[in-house]
Amino acid sequence: MQLQWTRRPSETILCGCIGGAVYYTVELVWRGHSHWTMALLGGLLFLILGDMEQRLDAATPLWVKAILGSAIVTAFELAAGIWINLVLGLRVWDYSRMPLNLLGQICLPYSFLWIPLSAGAIRLNRRLHSTLSRCTWTGKLTEHS
Numbered sequence: 001m002q003l004q005w006t007r008r009p010s011e012t013i014l015c016g017c018i019g020g021a022v023y024y025t026v027e028l029v030w031r032g033h034s035h036w037t038m039a040l041l042g043g044l045l046f047l048i049l050g051d052m053e054q055r056l057d058a059a060t061p062l063w064v065k066a067i068l069g070s071a072i073v074t075a076f077e078l079a080a081g082i083w084i085n086l087v088l089g090l091r092v093w094d095y096s097r098m099p100l101n102l103l104g105q106i107c108l109p110y111s112f113l114w115i116p117l118s119a120g121a122i123r124l125n126r127r128l129h130s131t132l133s134r135c136t137w138t139g140k141l142t143e144h145s
Contacts, residue, residue: 011128011129011132011133012047014128014132015043015046015047015050015125015128015129015132016043016044016046016047017043018043018046018124018128019042019043019044019045019046019047019121019125020039020040020041020042020043020044020046021039021042022042022046022121022124023038023039023041023042023043023045023046024038024039024042026042026117031093035084035090035092037080037084037090037092038092041076041077041080044076045072045073045076045121046121046125048072048076049069049072049073049118049121049122049125050122050125050126050129052065052068052069052072052122053065053122053125053126056068062119062122062123063115063119065118065119065122066115066116066118066119066122067115067118068118069114069115069118069119069121069122070111070112070114070115070117070118071111072118073111073114073117073118074106074110074111074114077105077106078102078103078105078106081093081103081104081105081106082103082105085104085105086103086105093105095107095110098110
């Protein structure tokens with residue numbers, strides 16, 4: 001059985017902003033700096049991980065979802081890295097000194113780190129959806145009766 005939910009536009013925007021802020025903050029804590037493009041990527045990935053969770057069977061264990069999430073994040077980081085760093089030359093990150101890297105944009109050690117981070121994002125997404133689905137936007141959030 002699949003989880004069923006739909007996001008309202010206001011929920012999509014709010015969740016994207018929260019996901020982007022969390023991603024940006026994780027980068028600040030881990031590396032000491034970040035770039036605004038990482039907030040955009042983080043927001044998009046947060047929404048994608050939520051959609052992935054919604055589309056998978058509810059019986060799928062969180063660890064399986066987290067591994068899939070890590071693969072998704074890594075693929076998007078590769079695409080973003082090729083565009084942001086190699087094409088545009090912004091030099092936001094360079095993993096060329098990390099072991100098992102691909103084009104200096106992704107590396108296996110960080111892909112493994114995305115597993116627990118993806119699990120956390122999936123759980124946060126679930127909690128946000130549960131909370132926001134009970135609210136109505138009328139200039140302020142109010143609970144449905």
